[in-house]
Amino acid sequence: MERNTLSCFISNHVGFHGTIKNSPQDFVVIEIDTNGQLVNSVNTKEERPCQATKRIDMKLIPSKPDDTDSLIQDCFDLNLILGPSVNRELEHFTNKLKVKPCSDDQEKVELLLGTFPDKHMRAVVHRAVRFNFPFLQTLTNQSEIRVREDPDFQELAGLASEGEAEDFFRFIDAKTPGSVFTFLPDDSKEHRTSVHHFVSRRFGKLVETKSFVDQQKTCITARLRERGKQAKKRTMTDFHMQEESLYTAFTLRKENLETLEAISYMAAVLGVLPSDFTYAGIKDKRAITYQAMVVKKISPERLLEKGSEFERRGMQISHVRPAFEALKLGRLQGNHFELVIRDLKHHGKHGLAELPQLIEEAVENVKNKGFVNYYGPQRFGSGSCVQADQVGLALLKENMEASVKLFFTPEDDDDLQNKAKRHFLHTGNAKESLALMPAYKARERLMLRALHRYGSGQEGCTRGWLSLPHSMRVFYLHSYCSRVWNQAAKYRLQNLGFKPVQGDLVWAESVKGLKDATEELSAPQIHVVTSDEEKNEVFSLDQVILPMPGNSVKYPENLLGQWYQDRLAQDGLECCRFRVTPLKLNVPGCYRPLLAKPLNITYSLQTSSSDESNTHCLSLNFDLEASCYATVCLGEIMKTNLS
Known part of the structure; x- marks a missing residue:
């Protein structure tokens, strides 16, 4: 290749x-977190003047709320939370709804606000959108948030006034203990009964309603239900305290180590699985790097106790603190x-x-x-004999035995890990190879244990891959797709030139403000350059994007699109679904800007x-x-x- x-x-x-x-x-490589701060800085609140903040409009909240987070969480300014471009789209969407609201028999019109990997940020978005537009319903699908007209709001607005409906929905969202909402006086008993029934049916677990007479006029009040002792055991404070005991965040400084190798070593020292560590991105090996990490099931005190052992392997930990959740891949600004x-x-x-x-x-x-x-060399692993993309290709073909042999192909070095790999390839004896493999080589040891238990056939090799964390398994598939992307970029420039041409893919204008918020975008947000647009030079080269292969991407409609087909066929993937079902792996694909x-x-x-x-x-x-x-x-x- x-x-x-x-x-x-x-x-x-x-x-x-x-x-x-x-x-x-x-x-030296230092991660920039989603607040624009270097992860090795101490209590730095001032944002770096990095233009990359334009990419992170929807990922401003870190996993552990601090004073800065509180300011955003207490804010309902959608211009700040969503960004100006998305906020304008949302206002345009709501204006259209007010002119022509959806009826029950119409297809519900939705607007995608974007992808929000962080759950705290999703909560902020849900709350702010409903506060500003109580007639909207916010929906979450994995990390995506969409909005549409709320049929419950329309029903209440038909029973009361639109203003009352808005205030009532804000009251429900606020959930302020001891608060009461009072509807306007209503002399119609039948109408009051309809309001009681609506609130009871839709919000009965949260509020209770009563009618009372005030100055000879009858009103309806809604009061938040008091929580009993059983409910008190599951307050948000207790929930956060439980999560703090499960997760510890820290900054890892490593020298001349791969990220996955460092994780394997730390996991061996702490007695946990490599999958218990989460990180935002993989860093160079031949470098000094600083990156954010979160480990599950380890307290800050326990992590600090092992600091001297980590230092012997070229690692240092700092900024150790409790965290609320795991760290998501890609959750960094740069x-x-x-x-x-x-x-x-x-x-x-x-x-x-x-x-x-x-x-x-x-x-x-x-x-x-x-x-x-281009994707850099660390995307393909540090090996010179066999690189990660070759392992990924074997996995995409579901040739498990070949993929395991490639996985254990040794380098020319004569250290212990390469001796163990050679021994396995020459003898097939997983037990003896496991005894030779260093303790910190967690990936290799997990694989060898599974091979010893289940054999080295197709089934045993499948079990071996399943013994590795999902992030490690999918790394090899992404590596192959990255190699194809690199070659596609070279072909595109050499054969189609340095200006956008007909059939190229660019970011759709309707989501221009969202285009850099995440690497992954779905096909409807992608625009195909037309002949007239090429002639009139509507787009520039830095707007062109190329797909990474996958089962959900749109390919260019020009020579490059045919090149993708031929390139995948060359590797025997002409019918590839980019799913490896036995290993529970799925590669939807994504889009990557041609220039940076x-x-x-x-x-x-x-x-x-x-x-x-x-x-x-x-x-x-x-x-x-x-x-x-x-x-x-x-x-x-x-x-x-x-x-």
Whole structure:
């Protein structure tokens, strides 16, 4: 399979030679959380001026509420919570409903507000939308929130006034203990009975209603029911206290370790499963990285007790605190990079004296024009003999035995883990291989235990994969799809040029404000460029998106679409459903922008002299949005294929 030949560049500057990752200290990666803060900062409330905040309009609340969260949670400003673009769509949607409300026999019209991975943020959205528009019903499907007209509101508005219905629904949503809502006086007993019946049928578990006479006029009151002792045992405070005891959040600093390798080691030390750790993203191995993590079933005290053992493996933990829930993959704003490029040399005819000019031109070009948004090498694992995409391809073909052999293919190193892998491939003896495998190689040990118990046939290999956490299993499938995306990007630029053409896919204008909120978008939000739009240059190249293969994506309607079909057929996946049912894996696919841009970029050139020569190094600091790769950005800056 084609690999390290990603040679398409966007800018035409000369670039320069240099070496990266001479040491882990030369490549520092720090996650930027959803509040725009570096995860290794201490009590920093000031947001970084990162343009990536435009991507995170709908992911502003972290897993553990703090003072900043309270401000947002107590706010009903949809412009802040949803973002201006989505709020405008919502207002337009509600205006249409007021003009022509849905009747019971009409198909219910819905509006997608977006994807909200964090449950606290979903609660904020539900509450704010209903406060501003009590006649709307908010619906959650997994992480998506949609709104539609609430038939209960329409029914009550027919019994009382629209203003009363709005105030009553706000009263219900507020759930303020001891609060009472009073309807306007009503002299019709039959009408009052209808109101009683409606409230009892729809909200009877929450409120009770009574009629009373005030100044010879009869009114209906609704009062929140008092909770008994049984209900008191399940208050939100108690619920949060229980969850705090289950989850511990922390920042992990690791050096020269893969994220999954670090997790495996920590799991072995703590006596939990690797699946008990959750993280927002996978970080480079050959680097010093800081990333947020959450571990389940471990208290902060217990985690801190093991700090010295972690340090022996190049890991440090900090910012240890109770958390309310696991950390979701992708729940970050991006990453901050602090890089050093050493041994700078010119390309071709240029001399060292021209280096400052070459560097300035390169950095400014990439700052303004961006770079091809290839997936970087860490997406495919650190192995040089067999990479993760090959394992993923075998899994997509449901060839379990081949996938396990690829999984255990050793590198050239003669360390203990590679000796264990060689022993398994040569002898097939999982028990003996397990005895050789280091304790911190949790993935390999889990697989070997299952193979020892169930055998090395198709069924045993399936059991072996099922013994790994879901996130680890699906990583290999995503790796294969990422490889195809990289090759598709190269084909697109080489064969269709550097302007949008007919059949390309772009973000639909109706969701332009949402386009960067999540990597995954459904087909109805995708627009196919027309012939007239190509001719009139309606779109720019940075609006073009390419699909990652999956069972729910739309492919381009031009040469690139045919290329996808041919490429998958080349790997024997022409009929692939992108589901591996035996392993409970499903790959719906997603869309990825063809181009990306670094943000907040700064640089400095340094020269050191010796008796024989001068050496130059470049310090580069910048931010990238989630799922973008610094090595690919550097490749564009230096005009060197680093991937």
